[in-house]
Amino acid sequence: MTIRTQEEIVTRVWALRANRGDIFGFREEVLVEALDLDHARQVLTPRHPEAWTQRVDHETYARDYLQFAIGKIIDHRGNSASRSVDKLGELTWLLVRDDIVAEMDHVSYPMYGAPKVKAFADGFGWPFLDDLDGDDRLALARMAEGQQCHPQGCERGCAD
Known part of the structure; x- marks a missing residue:
């Protein structure tokens, strides 16, 4: 890349x-x-x-960091999720994917940045939900659509 x-x-x-x-x-x-x-x-x-240490394989780092970011979203970690969105955005710029940068800028941030992280994953054609099981998979899919993690409400911090 x-x-x-x-x-x-x-x-x-x-x-x-x-x-x-x-x-x-x-x-x-x-x-x-x-x-x-x-x-x-x-x-x-x-x-x-x-x-200073030089990173050589930015694509692998981006793939690994995507998984980290997804974990922060699922765990409702506001500051960590925000940091993850910033880092993924910068990795996208670094990897010369201005189309994905534009898409990430275009979507809104609600639900711990899930829509932005989904735009990142989709843009690169990388899995967003594939590595998750039942409840986490459903929660992340809802959050990526800007909804609370569970249809009956969230006790962990999601807001409409």
């Missing part, structure tokens, strides 16, 4: 910082791991270059 150029990634890191579009640094984390050492030095603080 193709990824963005090193220069494009550095430019995006600086843009995220300038626009304060990544307050907690979750998106930047994905991007910096895609840089080689010379380019990483352009965005890392000089005191902590040891904090």
Whole structure:
């Protein structure tokens, strides 16, 4: 799979910082791991270059992170689910899938970002519900449609 150029990634890191579009640094984390050492030095603080490790297989990371994100949605983990949506969005940009970025931006966020994560999975043609059993599968399918996890209501935090 193709990824963005090193220069494009550095430019995006600086843009995220300038626009304060990544307050907690979750998106930047994905991007910096895609840089080689010379380019990483352009965005890392000089005191902590040891904090950098280069990720090589971004597609495998994205597939694995999708499963992590699904778990956070099912478990009703608001902050973790939000972080997952940010990271998946940045991985999508990194993997040069502007069509999926646009679709993720187009769908709404309710139900812990399930519609956005489904757009990510569908865009890449990766399983969204396949690895889940009965109740979790039904709950995630409903959440991806912007509905509560259970038709009778949710005791864990879903809201209409």
